[in-house]
Amino acid sequence: MTGAFPSACGKTNLAMMIPSLPGWKIETIGDDICWMKIGTDGMLRAINPEAGFFGVAPGTSEQTNPNALLALGSNTIFTNTALTDDGDVWWEGLSDPPARLTDWQGTPWRPSSPEPAAHPNSRFTCSVIADPAIAPEWDDPEGVPISAILFGGRRASVVPLVHEAFDWAHGVFLGSTMASETTAAASGAVGNLRRDPFAMLPFCGYNMADYWSHWLGFAQRMDTDKLPKIFYVNWFRKDTNGRFLWPGFSENSRVLAWIFNRCTGRATATLSPIGFIPDPDAIDTQGLGLDAEQLTELFSVNVDEWRGEVTTIRQHYAAFDDQLPSALSGQLDALEARLAVEDEWHQ
Numbered sequence: 376m377t378g379a380f381p382s383a384c385g386k387t388n389l390a391m392m393i394p395s396l397p398g399w400k401i402e403t404i405g406d407d408i409c410w411m412k413i414g415t416d417g418m419l420r421a422i423n424p425e426a427g428f429f430g431v432a433p434g435t436s437e438q439t440n441p442n443a444l445l446a447l448g449s450n451t452i453f454t455n456t457a458l459t460d461d462g463d464v465w466w467e468g469l470s471d472p473p474a475r476l477t478d479w480q481g482t483p484w485r486p487s488s489p490e491p492a493a494h495p496n497s498r499f500t501c502s503v504i505a506d507p508a509i510a511p512e513w514d515d516p517e518g519v520p521i522s523a524i525l526f527g528g529r530r531a532s533v534v535p536l537v538h539e540a541f542d543w544a545h546g547v548f549l550g551s552t553m554a555s556e557t558t559a560a561a562s563g564a565v566g567n568l569r570r571d572p573f574a575m576l577p578f579c580g581y582n583m584a585d586y587w588s589h590w591l592g593f594a595q596r597m598d599t600d601k602l603p604k605i606f607y608v609n610w611f612r613k614d615t616n617g618r619f620l621w622p623g624f625s626e627n628s629r630v631l632a633w634i635f636n637r638c639t640g641r642a643t644a645t646l647s648p649i650g651f652i653p654d655p656d657a658i659d660t661q662g663l664g665l666d667a668e669q670l671t672e673l674f675s676v677n678v679d680e681w682r683g684e685v686t687t688i689r690q691h692y693a694a695f696d697d698q699l700p701s702a703l704s705g706q707l708d709a710l711e712a713r714l715a716v717e718d719e720w721h722q
Contacts, residue, residue, distance in 0.1 A: 376631070377409045377421050378525030378608075379574040381555045383496075385527075385610060385623070387430035391442040391508060394628030396659065401628070402510035403442075404519060405503065406430065411521065417601050419593070420518035428506065432456055432497040434468040439624050446505040453499050455479040457492035466493035522638045527608040528555025528571065533680045534609040536621055536673045537630050537658075538650035539637055543594045545650065546605025548706035551587050552688050556611075570691045584698040591702050604638055607650070612673060620673050622663060633658045647676045648713040678714055685711050 380386050390406035405423030414420040428446065432453065435443050456464040457476040465476055472492070478484040479494045503509055512519050526549050528534075540546035551572045570576075572583055579586055594602065608630060610623045633653050636642030644651035652674050660670065688707055692699050 376523045376525065376634070377411070377521050378527065379550065379553070380525075380527050381529075381553075381569075381571045381574045383431050384529055384555060385627075387428060387435075387443060388440045388624060389627060391428075391440055391446075391506060392628060393441060393508070393625055394631075395625040396628045396632055399628055399632065401508060401631075403503070403506055403508045404510050404513050410518075412518070413593075413597060414517065414520070416520070417598055418520040419597065419601070419603055421521050422516065422518040423503070423513055425503070427500050427502050429498060429500045432464075432466040432469075432499050433491070433493055433495055435466070435499070436468050436470070439468070442506055442508050443499075445507050446501050447499055448505070450505065451499055451501040453497070455494035455497035456499075457484060466497055467491050521603045523634050524550075524603045524605045525608055525634070526550045526553050526573070526605070527610070528553055528574075529611040530554065530609045531556065531611060531613040531617075533677070533684060534607065534612065535649075535652060535676060536610070536612060537606055537608045537633065538647065538652050539634075539644060540605040540607070540650050543599075543602045543605065544591060544702050545706055547587060547590045548703055548710075549605060549607045549650075550590070551583075551703055552691065553607075554687075568687075570687075582695075582698060584695040584700060587703060588700050591700055604634075606634055606637075614669065614672060620665075620669050626663065629659050648678065648710065649676055649681060652676065682711075682714050685714065 378386070378389065380389075387406040390403050392401050394401055404421070405425055406428050408424055409421045410424050411419050411421045428443070430443060437444055453464045456466050457478050459465055459473055459476060465473065472486045474486070476484040476492045478488070478490070478492045479497060484492045503513055510519070524546065540549055552570065553572055553574065554568050554570050557567050557569045573579075573586070573590075575583070575586065610621055610627060612620050614620055633642050637644065637651075643654040643657050645654055655670070665673075685707065692704065692707065
């Protein structure tokens with residue numbers, strides 16, 4: 376499995392996760408860059424071209440990413456974190472704040488200080504071999520086979536917890552329309568909705584429309600049954616009071632279990648205008664304390680909200696003019712048509 380998420384949307388936590396589900400184990404190849412090519416077996420295979428992890432420090436803790444904390448115990452570079460009196464590092468979310476610190480700008484800091492002690496985009500980097508969950512194949516030049524690709528971002532509303540693309544072209548459409556509420560790790564005002572196709576906006580060195588055409592072309596280069604399934608996840612949906620509906624972190628393994636089972640034909644789903652949504656009992660939520668109303672909201676597809684999404688996607692696509700692949704404009708038209716048949720869909 377691999378995925379694409381904008382910065383500060385949980386890549387490192389996902390890659391280094393300790394699953395909450397009994398009997399499941401996650402091994403890590405990398406947390407940042409994934410290079411893929413078609414292998415001699417006809418599968419899409421991936422390697423990690425990096426030798427280290429590069430994660431956002433604030434929010435990383437024993438509760439959110441215990442493997443990361445174990446990996447950071449030695450031979451680690453920290454940037455723009457706060458410092459304790461004894462020279463250790465600290466950031467928001469790591470633990471209760473000490474009585475005093477030196478902040479990331481080198482000035483004295485107290486818990487009553489108005490600004491955070493660590494920069495919101497402060498980072499850590501360490502060797503991949505320090506991760507207790509590193510996979511033996513992490514540096515295998517043949518790579519590992521990819522059965523599923525995840526796209527996602529921070530969306531407080533509209534986008535459900537997880538949905539599956541209808542097919543490869545629809546999956547590329549999902550990747551090309553990725554959007555996330557901006558964080559300190561991205562340029563622009565924090566909290567604004569920003570289209571970041573394939574999470575490659577800061578990195579793509581040529582026309583993004585050509586990049587999408589490259590992705591679409593894999594449908595002609597690979598057997599259909601060997602193409603990875605594509606999913607869109609949103610760990611960050613909120614209720615009307617602004618509280619996260621999903622606990623996230625290690626509990627995301629419950630969603631990954633459904634994704635794995637979809638890849639092997641063992642999980643059920645319901646057709647929706649935007650893709651396949653898990654059936655009500657398809658994801659194990661036992662012990663999470665979620666009531667029926669919260670679960671309904673997590674997986675809801677509001678037709679009116681998605682009609683608004685179509686409008687903003689058209690604005691996004693307009694920037695590419697006649698270079699936009701016709702397959703993607705066709706996918707957008709098809710989404711609009713499905714949303715127009717309102718009575719067939721639950722809102």
